[in-house]
Amino acid sequence: MTPLTCPPKPSPGDRVAVLSPSSGLPGLFPLPYELGLKRLREEYGLEPVEYPATRRMGSTPRERAADIHAAFADPEIKAVFASIGGDDQITVVPLLDRELIRAHPKPFFGWSDNTNLLAFLHESGIVAFHGASVMVELGRPGAMHPQTAESLRAALFTSGAYELRPAERWNDVNRDWADPATFDAEPETRPGGGWTWVNADRVVEGRTWGGCLEIVGRMLMAGRGVARDLSAYEGGVLFLETSEELPSGEEVFRTLRNMGERGLLGRFPALLMGRAKTWSFERPNAPGEAAAYAAEQREAVLRAMRVYAPDALVVFDVDLGHTDPQLVIPYGGVVRVDGPARRVTVTY
Incomplete structure (x- = not known):
């Protein structure tokens, strides 16, 4: 297996990609999604950048793979967030260009069906992060849970023991x-x-x-x-x-x-x-x-x-x-x- 390395961390003010590698649920449920984007901006100081399939239900695996490639290849994007999970990301992974992603390692945050992409990054030698989707954790009603918010902040911006x-x-x-x-x-x-x-x-x-x-x-x-x-x-x-x-x-x-x-x-x-x-x-x-x-x-x-x-x-x-x-x-x-x-x- 390729030796594992940790990608560089983003800093407040950086642009981060928001993708839907599994399901375009932001298009069906805009309320938690928009709340999650707002918290990325206001609580973490990051500027979310959406991609063509992010809000689109029924996008093809190839379209979602193209969004992943574009996000990793863009030098201005410093981290990648999944909007939410789904159930067919296993059809996206075979379309991914491993060498492109390996050449542009970035922190990726996602869980549930995004286990597919997390495991792909692991095989590619890139340490990623299980957790913190935009719609669920960042879009939590009322406020983010303090433990979630603290854990995400540490994972995003710091290195070392937590x-x-x-x-x-x-x-x-x-x-x-x-x-x-x-x-x-x-x-x-x-x-x-x-x-x-x-x-x-x-x-x-x-x-x-x-x-x-x-x-x-x-x-x-x-x-x-x-x-x-x-x-x-x-x-x-x-x-x-x-x-x-x-x-x-x-x-x-x-x-x-x-x-x-x-x-x-x-x-x-x-x-x-x-x-x-x-x-x-x-x-x-x-x-x-x-x-x-x-x-x-x-x-x-x-x-x-x-x-x-x-x-x-x-x-x-x-x-x-x-x-x-x-x-x-x-x-x-x-x-x-x-x-x-x-x-x-x-x-x-």
């Missing part, structure tokens, strides 16, 4: 983006409960790989995003999280089992498992149902880890995925998981 902290309160219940009243107040939250540690008698420090579990499974089926030589992941830190599709515990177990059978799961001596999203518009779980779903997922993860990586250090309920707040994880960057001290430190 300690992640468990959320004291969190949320995973969404409101209607088409309703202006949604944006009048911050989401209601509930107590966080801290992280849960397994095999916490050791310290693991290594480079990260992973992302949204459903997308990782699909990449594996397509034969993409994973190095042929699995020794590239030896000693690393795996991080995973699940989406609003609310995969069953059995589906989570089977995906991890497949990773284990491939010889991938056992390469990582540590796993950061994101807090499970337990609510969606299609499945608006009541609190008891949500707790049962999260418990089922945790047991599914442990069942797979007991077989394929029984000694791995595992941390559950890290705020790194589809729940709020969301901490930015450097994709391919160094993370230190200190079990005895119960601390997780990333390097931005």
Whole structure:
């Protein structure tokens, strides 16, 4: 695998690209999108630059690939943000010019379906950032969550160690983006409960790989995003999280089992498992149902880890995925998981 390098950081006043590599949802839901752009300008001092497919639903994979190429090739663009995720970015990645992107490395921020692009950049030797989409985190109703805002600021503008902290309160219940009243107040939250540690008698420090579990499974089926030589992941830190599709515990177990059978799961001596999203518009779980779903997922993860990586250090309920707040994880960057001290430190 190509050695990993960190692209230069932007500075306040710089221009940054805002793309829709997966779905043109900014065209359907302008309220959170415009709010996210406003916060990029006013809270981070950055000037967002849109591309032809950013607000267009139904754009072709080739059109979205062209936007990615244009953003990375433009010397005035200092970072790249995904507007949101989607479900077909796997069709965009084969169209990307790896050498063009490798010649113009830039920080990329995205998650969910953007796991495809994060893994592509990782294969290309570029450290990227899992988190901070324009519509979701920057476009959060009322205000950005303070932990999200602080994590993003550190990832954008600083280098060095940054300690992640468990959320004291969190949320995973969404409101209607088409309703202006949604944006009048911050989401209601509930107590966080801290992280849960397994095999916490050791310290693991290594480079990260992973992302949204459903997308990782699909990449594996397509034969993409994973190095042929699995020794590239030896000693690393795996991080995973699940989406609003609310995969069953059995589906989570089977995906991890497949990773284990491939010889991938056992390469990582540590796993950061994101807090499970337990609510969606299609499945608006009541609190008891949500707790049962999260418990089922945790047991599914442990069942797979007991077989394929029984000694791995595992941390559950890290705020790194589809729940709020969301901490930015450097994709391919160094993370230190200190079990005895119960601390997780990333390097931005």
